[in-house]
Amino acid sequence: MRNISILVAILALAIAVPPFLGIAWQNALVNVLIASLFALAFNLLIGQAGLLSFGHAAYFGIGAFAALHLMIAIEDGLAFPTPLVPLAGAAAGLLVGIVAGYFATMRSGVYFALVTLAIAELFHSLAPHLQGLFGGESGVSSMRMPWQGIIFGSLIEVYYLTLGWVLTCGLALWAYTRTPFGRLTLALRDNEQRVQFLGYNAHAAKVIVFAVSAMASGVAGALLAISNETANYSLFATDVSAQVVLQTFVGGSTVFFGPVFGAAAFTLFAFLVSDLTRSWVFYQGLIFVLVMLYAPTGIGGVIAYHARHRRQLDWSRLAGPYALALVGGLLVAAGVVYLTETVAVLFGEGYAVRMRDAGGSLPRYDLFGVSWDPAGILTWLLPLILIGAGGAVLVRARRSIAGFWNRMGRTEALAAATPEPAGGTA
Amino acid sequence: MSAATTMEEPALRLASVTKSFGPIEVIQGVDLDIRPGERHAVIGPNGAGKSTLFNLISGMFPPSSGDIRLNGRSIAGLSPYRINRAGLARSFQITNIFHRLSVFENLRIGVLARHGVRYGLFRSIARMRRVNEETADVLERVGLAARGADLAGDLTYSEQRALEIGMTLTTGADVILLDEPTAGMSREETAEAVALIRSVTQGKTLLMVEHDMSVVFSLCDRVSVLVYGSILATDTPECISANRDVQEAYLGKEAS
Numbered sequence: 001m002r003n004i005s006i007l008v009a010i011l012a013l014a015i016a017v018p019p020f021l022g023i024a025w026q027n028a029l030v031n032v033l034i035a036s037l038f039a040l041a042f043n044l045l046i047g048q049a050g051l052l053s054f055g056h057a058a059y060f061g062i063g064a065f066a067a068l069h070l071m072i073a074i075e076d077g078l079a080f081p082t083p084l085v086p087l088a089g090a091a092a093g094l095l096v097g098i099v100a101g102y103f104a105t106m107r108s109g110v111y112f113a114l115v116t117l118a119i120a121e122l123f124h125s126l127a128p129h130l131q132g133l134f135g136g137e138s139g140v141s142s143m144r145m146p147w148q149g150i151i152f153g154s155l156i157e158v159y160y161l162t163l164g165w166v167l168t169c170g171l172a173l174w175a176y177t178r179t180p181f182g183r184l185t186l187a188l189r190d191n192e193q194r195v196q197f198l199g200y201n202a203h204a205a206k207v208i209v210f211a212v213s214a215m216a217s218g219v220a221g222a223l224l225a226i227s228n229e230t231a232n233y234s235l236f237a238t239d240v241s242a243q244v245v246l247q248t249f250v251g252g253s254t255v256f257f258g259p260v261f262g263a264a265a266f267t268l269f270a271f272l273v274s275d276l277t278r279s280w281v282f283y284q285g286l287i288f289v290l291v292m293l294y295a296p297t298g299i300g301g302v303i304a305y306h307a308r309h310r311r312q313l314d315w316s317r318l319a320g321p322y323a324l325a326l327v328g329g330l331l332v333a334a335g336v337v338y339l340t341e342t343v344a345v346l347f348g349e350g351y352a353v354r355m356r357d358a359g360g361s362l363p364r365y366d367l368f369g370v371s372w373d374p375a376g377i378l379t380w381l382l383p384l385i386l387i388g389a390g391g392a393v394l395v396r397a398r399r400s401i402a403g404f405w406n407r408m409g410r411t412e413a414l415a416a417a418t419p420e421p422a423g424g425t426a
Numbered sequence: 427m428s429a430a431t432t433m434e435e436p437a438l439r440l441a442s443v444t445k446s447f448g449p450i451e452v453i454q455g456v457d458l459d460i461r462p463g464e465r466h467a468v469i470g471p472n473g474a475g476k477s478t479l480f481n482l483i484s485g486m487f488p489p490s491s492g493d494i495r496l497n498g499r500s501i502a503g504l505s506p507y508r509i510n511r512a513g514l515a516r517s518f519q520i521t522n523i524f525h526r527l528s529v530f531e532n533l534r535i536g537v538l539a540r541h542g543v544r545y546g547l548f549r550s551i552a553r554m555r556r557v558n559e560e561t562a563d564v565l566e567r568v569g570l571a572a573r574g575a576d577l578a579g580d581l582t583y584s585e586q587r588a589l590e591i592g593m594t595l596t597t598g599a600d601v602i603l604l605d606e607p608t609a610g611m612s613r614e615e616t617a618e619a620v621a622l623i624r625s626v627t628q629g630k631t632l633l634m635v636e637h638d639m640s641v642v643f644s645l646c647d648r649v650s651v652l653v654y655g656s657i658l659a660t661d662t663p664e665c666i667s668a669n670r671d672v673q674e675a676y677l678g679k680e681a682s
Binding site for chain 2: 175176178179181182183184188189190191194195196197198199201202204205212
């Protein structure tokens with residue numbers, strides 16, 4: 001019940017708020033939704049079946065091109081409802097997923113990952129040469145055609161269409177985990193060999209999981225095509241495949257809806273930060289590394305952990321250390337950002353020219369609205385102080401947080417170890 | 427031995443089965459008939475090829491030559507899942523379970539296979555009452571009813587062995603292969619396991635690899651002795667322990 005009310009609240013926000021936002025934000029939210037569905041589809045493989053695909057851009061891209069070809073046909077007079085265009089992405093994703101999955105799932109582990117990578121690269125290198133299918137280097141473009149009085153001219157209409165599809169597919173993927181085949185998928189992840197000795201064709205089962213994942217990825221790609229009204233071969237790039245891996249792991253692959261957090265965080269991060277600094281990809285990588293090192297279950301994993309222990313959580317004792325950790329984290333982040341941006345300025349193109357003009361001496365530069373001296377002590381002392389102080393605060397906060405959880409773990413273990421009769425008399 | 431039993435078609439028949447790994451012939455022409463409903467043990471020193479024999483029968487790898495027939499139908503070289511569907515299930519010497527699934531789910535995977543809903547994608551598993559009831563039934567029979575919701579990886583060793591046997595039963599096969607089901611168990615655990623195996627293989631055909639002669643004596647109708655990849659003798663436990671060749675090749679070493 002609690003979960004359902006949270007879902008309903010999020011849904012109400014997702015429906016009510018966007019009309020009041022600007023175009024840029026609406027577009028960002030459309031991208032969040034698409035990335036979320038893509039990550040959920042991807043996580044069906046790694047989270048449920050234990051298969052790490054490095055080439056999911058293939059099925060995302062195929063979905064986008066299939067949708068565009070259908071949209072062109074609608075433009076030319078085909079009577080097909082525009083809101084159902086993602087079905088083309090689903091069909092194409094499913095079809096290509098079956099064929100590609102048949103070969104990729106012959107192997108597991110590293111070999112599986114490499115085969116998926118190779119298949120995506122195949123599309124990436126072939127697409128620019130296939131004028132008819134992928135429109136060569138410039139790609140394929142189309143227009144959203146009106147349907148039943150819905151013009152699909154404004155972004156908010158696209159947003160609601162996307163929301164509807166992402167919700168439907170997301171819930172369908174969740175329902176999948178509740179079916180016999182969904183349970184078999186988990187068994188495959190744990191022990192493929194035993195599955196075979198229990199009367200299942202493990203290869204066929206893996207092909208089906210792969211195809212379902214590719215189908216949902218195709219829907220996500222189709223939604224992107226509807227939103228952008230264009231696509232080119234860069235959709236097949238390794239970068240697209242890598243993004244969904246990063247988002248899924250930062251969001252948490254062990255929790256079903258975890259990848260949504262990662263997709264939202266990365267998409268909004270790119271939206272908010274990419275205009276401010278060219279180092280945003282570096283920061284994104286840094287965030288990924290930190291999450292993998294200190295919270296390997298991802299954002300979703302951390303939230304799920306707290307939700308599981310919500311009854312034992314003593315926020316009066318936990319809020320302090322958490323706030324302290326936040327302060328420490330912000331200090332370190334400030335120091336790292338300062339250093340990164342300083343390095344970006346000093347080793348950027350512009351500064352070399354200015355240095356030559358200044359006859360070899362180091363001219364001052366502006367950053368964060370302040371003028372800095374590259375040879376000044378403060379310039380380099382400041383980030384060190386920030387990182388040092390923040391680090392010290394973090395270490396302290398971490399100690400008291402770990403202490404809290406350890407104490408709780410001990411009480412839990414104690415409660416479990418206490419025999420029932422003794423508990424009854426106490 | 428009455429004429430009727432010898433005339434009856436064997437549940438499992440191995441005819442001149444060989445298996446070579448490179449230049450080494452691990453199984454050197456094994457002939458073996460397992461009668462329907464009997465409990466049959468394969469004993470032999472380490473490295474005799476007992477596990478290889480089980481792997482050949484269950485389809486882990488194909489035999490190099492010879493034929494294996496299950497209820498008269500050749501299963502030699504078929505894939506494991508086809509052999510399982512033909513009615514043969516096996517357990518593993520090294521516990522081979524789904525560690526991160528609950529005990530209940532470990533058993534349900536096999537029950538689902540028997541009900542033919544192997545790849546059911548459009549039904550809720552929670553609503554499949556018969557499947558869930560049957561799973562609970564197997565859970566009860568292997569004595570793990572109280573552990574159903576726990577992760578299989580969290581079970582004790584002997585509980586995992588019981589689960590291993592339970593999983594072998596779920597697919598409804600009537601020829602059961604158990605690979606050293608009591609290995610590594612204490613005396614009490616072994617006694618429990620023997621009682622469990624006896625009760626769950628009622629009405630089924632059992633072929634087991636076993637080192638513990640007391641288990642073989644208390645459980646099995648017949649014994650085959652495998653030495654260097656070929657069958658030295660097949661007989662009742664009493665006759666086998668009196669057999670001179672067997673004593674020399676195998677039992678003698680332990681008796682002395």
